[in-house]
Amino acid sequence: MSLAALALAAYVSLPAGHIASVLARDSDREPASVAAFALRERPVTRAEFAAFLQEHPEWQAERAPQAFASAGYLQAEGAPDAPQTAVSWFAAQAYCESEGARLPTWLEWEYAAAADATRPDARSDPRWLATILGWYARPANTPLPAVGGAPNVYGVRDLHGLVWEWVDDFNSLLVNSDSRSAEDPDRLKFCGAGALDLQDRQNYAVLMRIALLASLSAADSTASLGFRCAKEISR
Template sequence: MSLAAALIGLAAGAAYVAMPAGTLNSVLARDTDREPTRVAAFSLRERPVTRGEFRRFLQSHPEWQPAQVPAVFASPGYLRQGLQGGDDEAPVTEVSWFAAQAYCEAEGGRLPTWYEWEYAAAADATRTDARGDPVWLARILGWYARPATQALPKVGGEANVYGVRDMHGLVWEWVDDFNALLVNGDSRSAEDPDKLKFCGAGAIDLQDRQNYAVLMRVALLSSLSAADSTGSLGFRCAREVTR
């Protein structure tokens, strides 16, 4: 199969949602000011990538098969459970950042930035930013209490106001700049820059300490390397808006 044919085949089954430009009061603290962050218009995959979709990607890109991918691009946990059996409509997990990025490129996209992901994840079914609602926050936090041993459900949960699904309640998700989420050691708000070098330090100096669900994602992503993978970490893709 040619690369063009593979890209068309992948893109055919992937629905993307247009995300309008806007501003975001990010949970991440910044050194210079606390002004809202501007997010340019982009498109975001409606749902996370599924097991079935990733298996088809491996068929057309065998270099990402577990037996062929170089160790520098995938840790021993990469696709450890394999993709045979199980529900094809469940989100794929155990995928490294490198493999997720390669998939998105094959689909004509890329991984979303943290701000793009956070911007989309702030919405509920009727509001573009529901983070001030304690009931909504409590519902999201309830997911984190779910035992990790439970089988993952299918993708396709309730859509938020943009039409994006499964931003919460299904899997953690890779973002393009996951390794840049730690607060800079030169930050004027950092009492001890050394403490920012440890796992989970991304949650130390953050603007919104009440949004624990998102803070936990920052802590997890900050602790990973690009070759790592876990059984609860999946991904979705984004695309630039063509003008």
């Protein structure tokens, strides 16, 4: 099955807006601006990624260079309609490019993920936060369900409760404006101290995503880490 044989991936448009990001420092409390963009309705599935591998065999597990795909790459099993996991940032980005897209930025992902079924920002609702945290109670060895959960107010599905997701700027999420550069291998030793400046600390589910992403390199992959793509909206 080729990519052309699969149904075209659905993207939904999100309007421009602002978000009080959990990454805002104590010295920077102004909401961040987010330009209008389009986001994949659902995470990329195993069937979709398998079709991509047929057309781009250089990304198959036995061919991808170790610099772009470390141990564990594509070593997760699941049903065809389950989200593709165990994929590196490099491979996820390559897939998105095959759809004329890219990985979303953290702010874009956070902006979309703040919504529930009726509100663009439900993060102040304790019941909504508790529902998201319920995901952590699921045993790690439980097979991943199919994509296609209930949509949020924008029509985006599965932002919570299914898999972690790559973002384009994952490696700069916990970088402080001090003497350490983004390339400094010691910066992860200080991520706990950096997190003290984060806003909305009760949003544990989102902060856990930041901690995971900030601990990875672009060649890494895990059995619970998937991705979706984003597109620019022509003005």
